[in-house]
Amino acid sequence: MKISKAEIYAVNFPLKEPFIISYASYPSMAAIIVRLQTDDGLVGYGEAVPDEHVTGEQVDAAFEILKYVLVPQVIGQSPFDIEQIHHLMDAAISGNPAAKAAIDIACYDLMGKATGQPVYNLIGGKAHDNLQYPKVLSIEAPEIMADKAKKAVAQGFSSLKLKVGLDEAALDIERIYAVREAVGDEVPIRIDVNQGWKTVGLAVQTINYLEGANLTWIEQPIRMGNIRGLAEVRRKVSTPIMADESVQTMEDVLEIIRLEAADYINIKLMKAGGIFPAIQMAKAAEAAGIIAQIGSMVESSVGSAAGYHAVMSRKNIQTAELTGPLLFAEEIGNLQYDLPYVKLSGKPGLGVDVDMAKLEKLTIKSAKVEG
Numbered sequence: 258m259k260i261s262k263a264e265i266y267a268v269n270f271p272l273k274e275p276f277i278i279s280y281a282s283y284p285s286m287a288a289i290i291v292r293l294q295t296d297d298g299l300v301g302y303g304e305a306v307p308d309e310h311v312t313g314e315q316v317d318a319a320f321e322i323l324k325y326v327l328v329p330q331v332i333g334q335s336p337f338d339i340e341q342i343h344h345l346m347d348a349a350i351s352g353n354p355a356a357k358a359a360i361d362i363a364c365y366d367l368m369g370k371a372t373g374q375p376v377y378n379l380i381g382g383k384a385h386d387n388l389q390y391p392k393v394l395s396i397e398a399p400e401i402m403a404d405k406a407k408k409a410v411a412q413g414f415s416s417l418k419l420k421v422g423l424d425e426a427a428l429d430i431e432r433i434y435a436v437r438e439a440v441g442d443e444v445p446i447r448i449d450v451n452q453g454w455k456t457v458g459l460a461v462q463t464i465n466y467l468e469g470a471n472l473t474w475i476e477q478p479i480r481m482g483n484i485r486g487l488a489e490v491r492r493k494v495s496t497p498i499m500a501d502e503s504v505q506t507m508e509d510v511l512e513i514i515r516l517e518a519a520d521y522i523n524i525k526l527m528k529a530g531g532i533f534p535a536i537q538m539a540k541a542a543e544a545a546g547i548i549a550q551i552g553s554m555v556e557s558s559v560g561s562a563a564g565y566h567a568v569m570s571r572k573n574i575q576t577a578e579l580t581g582p583l584l585f586a587e588e589i590g591n592l593q594y595d596l597p598y599v600k601l602s603g604k605p606g607l608g609v610d611v612d613m614a615k616l617e618k619l620t621i622k623s624a625k626v627e628g
Contacts (some may be wrong), residue, residue: 258295258296258297258299258335258336258337258367258371259295259296259333259334259335260293260294260295260296260331260332260333260334260335260336260364260367261294261295261296261332261333261627261628262293262294262332262625262626262627262628263291263292263293263294263328263331263332263625263626263627264291264292264294264623264624264625264626265289265290265291265292265320265323265324265328265623265624265625265626266289266290266291266292266616266617266620266622266623267287267288267289267316267317267320267620267621267622267623268287268288268289268290268589268616268619268620268621269285269286269287269288269619269621270285270286270287270288270557270581270585270587270588270619271285271585271586271587272284272285272286272584272585272586273584273585273586274395275395276395276555276584277395277396277397277420277423278395278396278420278422278423278449278451279396279420279421279422279423279450279451279452279453280310280451280452280453281310283555286306286555286581286585287306287307287316288304288305288306288316288556288557288560289304289305289306289307289316289319289320289323289356289359290302290303290304290359290557290559290589290611290616291303291304291305291323291328291359291360291362291363292363292611293331293336293360293363293364293366293367295336295367295371299367299370299371300367300370301336301362301363301364301365301366301367301368301370301606302362302363302366302559302607302609302611303358303359303360303361303362303363303364303366303531303559303560303563304358304359304362304556304557304559304560304563305319305323305355305356305358305359305527305560306355306527306554306555306556306560307319307355307356307527308355308527308554311481311502311505311528311554312352312353312354312355312505312527312528313352314352314353314354314355314356319353319355319356320622320624322350322353322356323356323359323360324624324626326349326350327346327349327350327353327356327357327360328360328626329626330342330345330346330349331345331346331360331364332626332627332628333628336363336364336365336367336368336371337364337368337371339361339364339365339368339533340533342360342361342364343357343361343530343531343533343534346360346530354505354527354528354529354530354531355527355528355554357530357531358526358527358529358530358531358532358560359531360531361526361530361531361532361533361534362526362531362532362559362560362563362607365379365380365531365532365533365563365566365606365607366563366606366607367606368606369605369606369607369608370605370606372605373605374605375566375601375602375603375604375605375606375607375608376532376563376566376606376607376608377566377567377569377570377601380532380536380566380567380570381536381570381571382570383569383570384569384570384571384572384574385568385569385572387598388565388568388569388577388598388599388601389415389416389576389577389597389598389599390577390578390579390580390594390597390598390599391414391415391416391417391418391445391447391578391580392406392409392410392412392414392416392417392418392580393418393420393578393580393584394406394409394417394418394419394420394436395420396420396421396422396423396432398432399428399431399432399435399436400435402419402432402435402436403432403435403436403438403439404439406419406436406439406440407439407440410440410444412596413596413597414596414597415444415445415597416444416445416446416447416473416597417436417440417444417445417446417447418446418447418448418449418578419432419433419436419446419447419448419449420449420451421433421448421449421450421453422449422450422451422452422453422454422478423453426454426459426462426463429450429453429454429463430463430466430467433446433448433467433470433472434467434469434470437470437471442471445473446470446471446472446473447472447473447474447475447476447499448467448472448474448475448476449476449477449501450475450476450477450478450479451476451477451501451502452477452478452479452480452481452502453478454478454479455479455480456479456480456486457479457483457486457489457490460475460478460479460490461489461490461493461494463478464478464490464494464496465494467496468495468496472496473497474496474497474498474499474520474521475494475496475497475498475499476498476499476500476501476523477499477500477501477502477503477523478490478498481501481502481503481505482503483503484500484503484509484512484513484516484518485516485518487500487503487513487516487518487519488516488517488518491517491518491519491520497520497521498518498519498520498521499519499520499521499522499523499550500513500518500519500521500522500523501522501523501525501552502528503518504522504523504524504528504538505528505529506529507534507537507538507541510522510538510541510542511541513547514541514542514545514547519547520547520548521547521548521549521550522538522542522547522548522549522550523549523550523551523552524538524539524542524549524550524551524552524567524574525551525552525553525554525564526551526556526560526563526564526567527554527556527560528554531563532563532566532567535551535567536567536570536571539567539571539573539574540571540573542573543571543572543573548573548575548576549571549573549574549575550574550575550576550577550578551564551565551567551568551574551576551577551578551579552564552577552578552579553577553578553579553580553581554581555581555584556579556581557581557582557585557588557589557590558582558588558589558590558591558592558609558611559589559590559607559609559611560579560581561579561580561581561582561592561599562590562592562601562607562608562609563607564577564579565577565579565592565599565601566601566607569601577599579599580594582594587615587618587619588615589611589612589615589616589619590609590610590611590612591609591610591612592609
């Protein structure tokens with residue numbers, strides 16, 4: 258079985274409401290869907306969600322790189338030769354992990370369909386009985402976030418993730434305590450700063466002010482790349498620290514381990530380059546006693562399902578935040594959410610059906626590549 262051709266779709270997913278984090282506000286989400294076909298007629302889907310603020314990728318550039326650089330490398334290859342495919346992609350161009358993730362995910366979808374197995378059975382089997390997800394709240398006024406948090410708990414969400422870091426840290430403190438007061442002491446709350454507190458000093462000061470909020474962890478409080486600074490923050494506070502934007506390569510994971518810079522790491526398929534490297538990162542973290550999470554770049558059912566398969570396969574990956582399909586006003590897949598759990602179908606591959614009519618409706622431009 259060989260990959261014989263590919264179709265590439267640049268799409269725009271409309272959001273129900275703007276998604277606001279420290280470094281950007283998104284009225285909609287741009288993504289790329291890759292459809293790989295084999296010479297025996299199987300079809301596999303993958304997804305890229307480029308983020309110029311994190312991986313340096315921009316959607317139009319990623320589209321062209323897939324069309325002219327990456328997809329030509331995999332035409333004629335077996336999707337089962339996933340390590341070789343990654344070596345070919347890395348030799349062709351450095352970086353571009355989200356674009357590479359789209360091909361990686363599509364290959365796993367093909368492998369699963371070829372063997373009649375869900376992807377998680379190809380990478381470790383079932384390590385969890387169920388998969389939960391939190392309610393993710395964008396940055397808004399304290400009273401609005403508190404009200405939305407209270408409603409989310411009433412709906413059945415078992416945990417909350419609050420985005421902060423857009424403006425003054427004092428307002429973030431107000432937001433967090435407002436939410437804690439609204440939902441009570443028992444609901445787990447995690448905070449994602451998305452680098453917004455920037456410096457070690459401000460991060461330490463702010464986190465110490467938040468001691469009374471009983472937070473599960475603080476995610477990426479300072480600028481990405483400053484792993485030594487993240488280690489300093491961790492030494493000076495008692496709230497656990499999660500690294501996110503600072504975790505993009507295996508080298509980053511090893512440096513975090515060496516410097517004891519985080520209690521948790523947030524692995525995202527779009528940062529790592531797909532399922533194959535993400536699992537390698539999770540294994541390295543496990544060896545060092547660091548718990549992993551699979552996070553979201555706000556992917557559709559395709560990318561989100563891929564992330565949940567990775568979570569399902571590894572005991573050390575204990576949490577996930579892949580809620581993109583819940584945020585979209587219109588989507589292409591059918592990943593099933595049943596509060597507070599996501600339901601993987603158990604069907605071969607990703608287990609997601611792609612609605613081609615919806616895909617074509619949301620497509621801005623497309624391309625075909627054949628051998």
